[in-house]
Amino acid sequence: MKKQTLMGIATAVILASYVGISVASEFGNARKGRFLYRQTCRPCHMENPVGEIPAQYLGPDSKTQAEWKQVFENYTELPCAGHWGELSDQDRMDILQYVHDGAQDSPTPAKCG
Template sequence: MHRNRWFIALLIFGILGIGFADTAMAKRKKKKGPDGRALYKEYCKPCHMADSDNGEYTPMSYIQDQWTRFFDEQYEETHKDVLDPNHDNKPVTEAISDDQLQSIRDFAINAAADSEHPMTCG
């Protein structure tokens, strides 16, 4: 009986411990790397503001699945021939580095319409 109680106590502490470690890691992850929101503002917003001919797109224009599909399947195809006048007229896909795109992608998905904190990019 005694042993059982210890076992359960340990189990509960174990689960709590994992929970804490997880939140701590999630917090650290958020801080690290380039700021997706700032990057979105610099690299996406100029072409996708309200009333833009290319359509207005902010993170909350799409749900998370749509952003995932966009970055996985559409972005390269629909942006490789689009020149970005704000970045030396390079094709969008070249103006934005892989690291930067990863941050923009994380930001868009984290702020999507069905995320916990839907956002425009401000």
């Protein structure tokens, strides 16, 4: 009887872990997205050494999760759409995962990108 209970608990834990991992990665790989964000987006959207910002500041915490989803759904309408077109669909999903995870309404907002 105890062996069956332990097997049931182990199965429930494994299933819960699997579901948690799949929910956490709704779009793509946040770690890769952070790298791509820093390489692709940050040069224009962060203050440079002279104190200028070529484009409006845009860190992960500058939008809510819903706003980020909307940005990525309509990226072809943005002034920098040409740069976005150079990214693969997977790269865009990875960046979305990163900014979504660090959005202002996320459990852990990310300021600097």
